[in-house]
Amino acid sequence: MARAGSAGKAGESMADEPSTNGEKKGLAALVEEAREDAKVLKEKAKEEVETLKQPQKTQLYKSIFRVKHDDSERSRALGVLSNVFFHLHPAKINRDAVRYAYTWGMGGITFYLFLVLTLTGVLLMFYYHPTKGQAYRDIIYLMNDVPFGRLLRNMHRWAAHLMVIAVWLHMFRVFLTGSYKKPREFNWCVGVVLLVLTLLLSFTGYLLPDDQLGFWAVTVGTNMANATPILGAGGPFGMQLGLTNYNDVRFALLGGSIVDANALLRAYIWHCLAIPIIASVLMGLHFWRVRKDGGISGPAPVMLESEIKPERKI
């Protein structure tokens, strides 16, 4: 507006006037100005404190979480889909599939125990040397001197046992609900491999404390390898094929003919590195297939005998 413009001009000239008059008035003006600035700053600070009460609106929050976190349908879906850890889930699922009664939560519990084992296992690795003599001392040290070391070791041990139980029960429920049927045949097979890996993880870990329990358990276990037909010195056709205790499959597993330093190192590497990596990859595959096979198999509407469709021949 033209008037506002001229009024501004007038105000300016008025303000300019005193400044030409003397030092004192100038100081007052400066104080006034500073006070004015402080007031603006205070307003700003107040505003910012207000926004802190709503952290979801901050740039920091938005940069990390990307979506709003309110009660709307869209945000709930996006909250799941746009989070790398949660996006294993679909945004929505069959309303009855969330019932505990159907899955018993066993697959999820197995996975959670695997995560617990990874965490406690890595912490244990900070205190453990896979060498004869030192290994056993490390465990003693861990149990008696390391802060929370005993709890750590116990948790790792019992979580491993629980995982074995959970994976068996998971398989049992998958069988009972017929969830291996078309189109989930392959995921069942992936599951079987995961089952074997779970047992092998537990088994290789058994040797690591280097005590009598582990030593004899692994001795009993690997003696079986010695009895493998064709590949083991003690098995059928082993001797005829020229196998001895020093070139058969048990030797390959143990790095020797008895459970000793090499076996300890090999068990350590299988246990801490190789099998966890393989199992992680297969778990990724397993979860991906659950989604791609159409999500969890049920609880599906029951089908009647009269509704069986004639099979399709290839």
Add this chain to the structure above:
Amino acid sequence: MDWHQLWEIVSAPDNVPIVALLFFVPFYAWYGFRQARENDRLIGQLEADPQLAKTHHRKIFPWKPGWTKEVHTWPYLMRIEFLAAIIVTVLLIVWSLTLNAPLEELANPNLTMNPAKAPWYFLGLQEMLVYFDPWIAGVVMPSLIIVGLMVIPYIDVNPLGAGYYTWKQRKFSIATFAFGFIVLWLVMVVIGTFIRGPGWMWFWPGQTWDPSKVVFEPNRDLPDIFHITSMLGKGIFGAVAMGIYTMAAWYGIHKLITATPFNRKIYARMSFIQYITMQTFLVLMLLLPIKILIRHLFRIKYIWITPWFNV
């Protein structure tokens, strides 16, 4: 009754998982079968009333018109997952605070543990060593179990019972799996843990584990009963005996899977390869209880003896 011995076995920290298993498996079996029974009742209703079958939502869970078919994962599923994680964590911490993981003496190859036991989850296989040579119990059986589990989805041609608990529609497959999992695997684990003592001898619960116990078990082989002594004779006799067993088992299993009209309907859907595969695995699986039985009833150790292997 040696209560101390019993307590020592049951409370050994590494045996606690099996004690837990003794509780979990019956519980979940009951939990699953309870839902199976409810579903079966619903199936019966729907089969009797085709009109109802057209309109019913076909689940044992409540349903009202207007309810959405799906719910949001967040929060309806994820809150359960977080809750489960918390419960498992608490359980694990309490368990870890109260019970210490075992640590025996330093490994000593010169001091044999008696009994020397594999970890509890492999005790089923170790128990099989009583009945089979190590190459069977330790190598062939685990391989057959793994492959056998993997072929299940490809030989079970029954299209019913996918995605819900049922007994009526899958009697044969559920009975077979439950027999394998519970009787041939878990019961053997329990026997291996609680019953087998020093020298892998059988000790009833409450019996003292006496390392000097010796049991005189006059083990015979099947050919001995027929007074066959030559190696060649034993080999041929064993092969024939195994052949007869295979045929008998095959025939029995065939009768079983074609016993009812419904079974025959499913059987008709099977391809030749599926049928052969299933029969092979079932015949082999049945060999376990048979060998356990003839061992205990007739004290027979081997059926088939050759210079290279014994079965």
